[in-house]
Amino acid sequence: MVRFGIIGYGYWGPNIVRNLNAINPEKVVAICDKSEQNLARAKRAYPNVYITTDASELLTDPNIDAIAIITPVWTHFDLAQSALQNGKHVFVEKPFTSTAAQAEELIELAERKNLTIMVDHTFLFTGAVRKIRQLVDDGTLGKLYYYDSMRVNLGLFQHDVNVLWDLAPHDLSIVDYLIGSEAEAVVATGAGHLNGHADVAYMTIYYPGNVIAHLNVNWLSPVKVRTTLIGGEKKMLVWNDLEADEKIKVYDRGVDITNREGVYEALVSYRSGDMWSPKVEATEALKLELSYFNDCVESGQSPFNDGQSGLRVVKMLEAAETSLKRKGEAVFA
């Protein structure tokens, strides 16, 4: 059984601890946070767990097999590097690192040490994304045409990153998971109205074979939207993550174009059939993910959301950042 030290007990850390504890209370060995107040909360909830403000205690503790890093992105590299150097497996919050170079260095180090890195792309473990992946894999949707996501709400503003680094990693990890090939080019546009960082941004990702992904992220929206359209040659779907039931609707709709010989105009025909909303499993994504991490560490199997997956997301964010500064100039990955 993999025993954890958790670094970071702010907003998301408690969810990691709660799920590890639900799997097996002995998995949680120690919790580290800079804030005494956060540590007090941890102590009340888990009186038997060791707490400390000193991360190095966890990084060197022989009773700890894996370090969960749930801290701001600019701290990921140092903590993960130290953890790997001390022979610990790493479970790290998304985005993986601040730069692609850092990600590559960590991947190389983990390989050398034969250790597991898992990037916490939680959405890949939700019932909705697993169902969509299944519909892609079993050919229900047919060849993919586009992935178009809108992920907007009011706030929460972050001081150190723009809205792309905050909201886009979710969709970037999902797109990466569904499309399964590397991006060819990235275009980003946007504007900032309040604190200098972009608070409204748009990102287009070109994939081979005319597949296109588009992300609309916005911290200044009056309403919360979490809706994704996915178009395929055979079927199309709408994923509304705010729906309690019926998160996914699959439409038997499409367009067929026939170019008959000698006929100038293409013949376009539309299909419009039934809609079908498959049941989506309600298991908590994070619990599934942490169990999967445990399995990967024990079996030595590389997780699909490994360092490489994290690197691909960071590369797209870096490219988007550059493109955003250049007002939409395509940045080739």
Added chain:
Amino acid sequence: MVRFGIIGYGYWGPNIVRNLNAINPEKVVAICDKSEQNLARAKRAYPNVYITTDASELLTDPNIDAIAIITPVWTHFDLAQSALQNGKHVFVEKPFTSTAAQAEELIELAERKNLTIMVDHTFLFTGAVRKIRQLVDDGTLGKLYYYDSMRVNLGLFQHDVNVLWDLAPHDLSIVDYLIGSEAEAVVATGAGHLNGHADVAYMTIYYPGNVIAHLNVNWLSPVKVRTTLIGGEKKMLVWNDLEADEKIKVYDRGVDITNREGVYEALVSYRSGDMWSPKVEATEALKLELSYFNDCVESGQSPFNDGQSGLRVVKMLEAAETSLKRKGEAVFA
């Protein structure tokens, strides 16, 4: 009273004729179409109107004061030019022309001849857009931050233009009307999956003062969406044009950022108050627009949706076309 000759009685032409006829049956003098079948439909509906397949009959008829051009965009220039040369006012379908150069030539010609050009940006006459304009003008929304529109559906594929030329003119005319300044730069991305033309496209328009507009247009969507978010400093709104009632919802929501002296971190506070859905007038937009055309011609007043307005939209379309080909490179207007 302005008497019309209508060229083009396909999909949209009958709406023009129906509304002119409702204002005053004597306004409709003659109808021209290349299709005998379309002309037969016109005859059944308006037995007293002269019909012909020869446009030059209308263009030279001394009983006709204005020509309504409701034909494919590539025919607009020649027909409008001829109409103006013959001393007729022009009411022309959007987009105004295929190129900015054509638009400029027509504007110059109309000025010289002291004739009126109105581009049929019908949406500007809907109750919804008029209400939004009012909320901008009276300061309810405060300084504008962004305009973000999603206008997607299944089909209808057009053979001669891509999805930008088909669906974007609506929002471009609205954005132009609301923001009231010229675009600084345009970025467009997209992909085509069926007949060579882009069927999925995204367009970002940079305006002075950090105002940004974004358009999501798509012929391959399983569902029809007509939703626009507009963010302002004081209030934000959602316009859902598919709602029968409550098309516009105004939210008393926003973000305030205070940078106190000597304090490193900006203080962000969120406002979240009531929502209010103003009643939107239900008068048919086209009827209002055609009455307004009549008034402008009779008074010699220049319409706000004049040739210049049409030119600005065409410029943005041209820029988007170029940017699309260059994978998002910003094109400066």
Added chain:
Amino acid sequence: MVRFGIIGYGYWGPNIVRNLNAINPEKVVAICDKSEQNLARAKRAYPNVYITTDASELLTDPNIDAIAIITPVWTHFDLAQSALQNGKHVFVEKPFTSTAAQAEELIELAERKNLTIMVDHTFLFTGAVRKIRQLVDDGTLGKLYYYDSMRVNLGLFQHDVNVLWDLAPHDLSIVDYLIGSEAEAVVATGAGHLNGHADVAYMTIYYPGNVIAHLNVNWLSPVKVRTTLIGGEKKMLVWNDLEADEKIKVYDRGVDITNREGVYEALVSYRSGDMWSPKVEATEALKLELSYFNDCVESGQSPFNDGQSGLRVVKMLEAAETSLKRKGEAVFA
């Protein structure tokens, strides 16, 4: 071919004429209305049709095979009786008559004269109701448990009848069509707030085998609702008639109760599976219905929406009226 005389060209009559005309212009022989203004409208739309304010001209015209009666309910009996006595088939607006006794007399007269009566229960010819009937007939829903409809909006107040006579006939005809057995008892409650007639009313109909129907009708609702829940042993459905697409959603949900021997408490288990929205045909209901009337008259076949069907609806309305006056006392049909 059955040729019609239409009596009543107010709100609904023009739809009857338009559809008859679309099937075959020769089907419309003459139109009668008391209002000269309505007749003028008819003349403009159908210049070749004979118009008159004198119904007896139509009732005795040898060129007319059938009379369509699209007038207020209190006039139905006299007009239908006269039509039948003159050997004309009858297509009559719902509700069939003001009293069950009148309906019975007309049925008896039509049988004696070997003439067809069809009551215009238009909803039975919509794609939605036909699909629901199919789901009942093919066993998809399983044994029916309940039919629960909400049909509310603001106005339109009628001067001569209460909200039950105005809005309930739609659902009563649908329930009658789906359940296929006679009601055992009817309970109605309600209140009137403006002109003495009930403007808010509720109606429960008890059917054999524990099947229950409930109707919520209201002229004083701020929003328009047209939603029906139908529960069956195997599946349940929601029919929202205001949806453009996805009018019908079929849920694979239900409850199973097992009483194991010797166990005091019943075991309840819930099924919650996929949802499925079958495509609903968009053909105009009234056109289908009028073609069916033509077929029935020509073949001598009795329509399923015949006088008996109209009678059953009137009986339920009469019972509801009585129950309403007695504050919910069950009235046995």
Added chain:
Amino acid sequence: MVRFGIIGYGYWGPNIVRNLNAINPEKVVAICDKSEQNLARAKRAYPNVYITTDASELLTDPNIDAIAIITPVWTHFDLAQSALQNGKHVFVEKPFTSTAAQAEELIELAERKNLTIMVDHTFLFTGAVRKIRQLVDDGTLGKLYYYDSMRVNLGLFQHDVNVLWDLAPHDLSIVDYLIGSEAEAVVATGAGHLNGHADVAYMTIYYPGNVIAHLNVNWLSPVKVRTTLIGGEKKMLVWNDLEADEKIKVYDRGVDITNREGVYEALVSYRSGDMWSPKVEATEALKLELSYFNDCVESGQSPFNDGQSGLRVVKMLEAAETSLKRKGEAVFA
């Protein structure tokens, strides 16, 4: 400070304890439950609280000022009676008692002993219901016409009561709170399909002055609905409790009827203006309610949700039960 003994730690009890603990951990003195498993859960969450399976320990403990009774309805009377006899205040789950006679006996006993009874009509403390009450009190809605609620979902089936006793108390307590006068008569209809108890039921309540309330409760619905329409002379509202935001929408819509002298037909005119969605406070209702209980006990003030309020709800349930058995016969309260 009022110190509590809580009897019942099943589904709802933990919410009571959590909120009392949040107000002040010392408020929770002891917890009783018949199930050792439930008590173990309580111990893990609140290690310092005394636990027992013997209710009499709490009922006689001199350190306890008030007993919270969160058990099945058929146990309420005995527990509350014993608590009052031992000088304890009572906070009791809804419905108050199984019969009106029991409720009256408890009220009389509490008065004699000068003790407080509060019935847990939690909904009265939600932001939504408080806002609606305010709109009634300040005259915004005008004279009330009707209250029409739909409260349906799949399960959860209860073994000892029918769907009326399970789901109707919520609305009954709200209606009682908003209308503020005693019901004149109650009519209930319904049917049971699975375990002998009604699982689908409808309830009409006649109030003085033509005010009518209607409740639609159903354990066999494929979808969850929590929607209430409230019609008033001046404005109307829709309360959708499943909406995250915009729970309440107030419509400036209505009907005016004028009877002009000498004119036979009433003149009906419709108003249709803006819609407005007031912000609803998000404070947890139960926390507010428990603080209010504390205040009432300390000040000796009688709560508005006192035993009399609980009694009025039980009377309506009893009347509905009787009416249901008699197929809708009106039962006069």
